[in-house]
Amino acid sequence: MSRYAAPGSDGAVMNYKSRYDHWIGGAYVPPKRGGYFENPTPVTGETFTEVARGTADDVEAALDAAHAAAGDWGRRSAAERAGVLNQIAQRMEDHLEELAVAESWENGKPVRETLAADMPLAVDHFRYFAGALRAQEGSLSEIDEDTVAYHFHEPLGVVGQIIPWNFPILMATWKLAPALAAGNAVVLKPAEQTPVSIHYWMSLVADLLPPGVVNIVNGFGAEAGKPLASSPRVAKIAFTGETTTGRLIMQYASENLKPVTLELGGKSPNVFFDDVSSADDDFLDKALEGFTMFALNQGEVCTCPSRALIQQGHYRDFLDAGIARTEKIVQGHPLDTDTMVGAQASNDQLEKILSYLDIGKQEGAKVLTGGERAELGGELAGGYYVKPTILEGGNHMRVFQEEIFGPVVSVAKFSDFDDAMSIANDTLYGLGAGVWSRDGNTAYRAGRAIQAGRVWTNCYHAYPAHAAFGGYKQSGIGRENHRMMLDHYQQTKNLLVSYTPKKLGFF
């Protein structure tokens, strides 16, 4: 085991500044109203920096900067923009450890994950959209021998992006990379729980981006998010979060007739057919890891496999093995490289998870392991830790229907294929799902029958660029992680051209 030194202490690989202003037009700009808010680390609960408390005036200043920059950026060649994205990727790769520690300290997630997943994925994402842009072609339609329709991709202009707190840098990357590749300028508002790791990222790449192409305004949703989402000066708004705010953003966008993309979470089923346990081999071992994936990122993942559906034939054996695997999870200091589960991102998140454990127990769910706050003591005593928890119950229970966003899985039994599909689809959401079977036909049919945008088949929690990610049902609108996201950040310009000198003959 080794432990990274906490930012701000001796030997730290990165340090945060004591205060962050807004990043507008390529420079730090203090908030117009002068307010700042404290940013605690969930690792210990102690404040490590303060951040500008943005308001409508700051959003307007950022929009001014973005509008001033958008024209030139959008006119640059695909090669030039792709070159910038590739340079950003390289800079991130060169500073991967620092970024990983920055993200871990701000969010509470284990550095093991940020080193192995969050940051490498973010690096690759910039490279992917650099490549996707270079490979993108317009199209032409030959209407008749004298008439051709040309289709060009044009940037939207200035877009607004509201970023969640569960993967502060990776989620920002999912939105920034396609928007920048497509030629847009961006005003980005990070979540107030994780407002500064993106500023650390910016400190590494600022010299690569023309001023005003990416602007960061911090603040609270009601004070800074709303003026951004409701501004007639943004051509599109992108949001990841929950349903009520998603509705509110659509409502604001409707007032300006602007498009939105939304990713609003889910309650993902993870389905284990009997044949998974037909041999004690690598595949069974992999499936048990797939079950335990509910604890990845402390369960703070929109696609957390938080409903495990296990077929009756191997139910007891598989579940017992799943409990044993869960109990081997190492929980501790997020900056220890052996730690698998760190801290929840905020105190209110901790409280919400505990409130779900409470109603789950009231509804009769059986706690098979965990089920309470983890008291880790010492310097972690003030942090927000929950024991990885397995609940056993029925799909009608609220712990089976709502995204707890904690390291909590609710387990139920199913009899056959149809029963599994019926339970899997008995949810308001449809973002992710998992299917595990050694029978390719069963796995394929299950994957097609589950109403979700991403069905991991004999795997889980992989997020490669070039695989479309987005929701069915109430889980949102749009597909990220794929070149189709370029379309969500582009207009289609059609030139309908006649190559004949002859009149039509109407007049």
Place this chain on the structure above:
Amino acid sequence: MASSEQAAGRPAAGTPERVAVTGAAAELIRRLTDQHGPLMFHQSGGCCDGSAPMCYQRGELRTGDSDVLLGELAVEGVAETVPFWMSASQFGYWSHTHLTVDVVPGRGSGFSLEAPEGVRFLIRSRLMDGGEVGTGG
């Protein structure tokens, strides 16, 4: 956390109480009303800050036929009651539980009005008993 100062929701006549507030939440509602005027709640679902009640200026979020009004919260010192809404589809999965709006320290996201105060509204739930369930909705 539910205290004796609980303010009751005011459901339509003949329907059970479905939502209440704790004393601490009532105090916060009073403060927010002073700052922002009449308020409303809409219960969220989904990821991140989903499952949290969102507090807005009344009318900020347009409710419609796809929503259910769970109750009108009467808070001492606040002239107008505070409607508590939820989407009808979500209510389909929540209708057997009674909700109490509480408040905890935190840094909640979304556009909810209390976030800048360093606190977050939170829902605490209990099962409604047999006599309560089945008459509402």
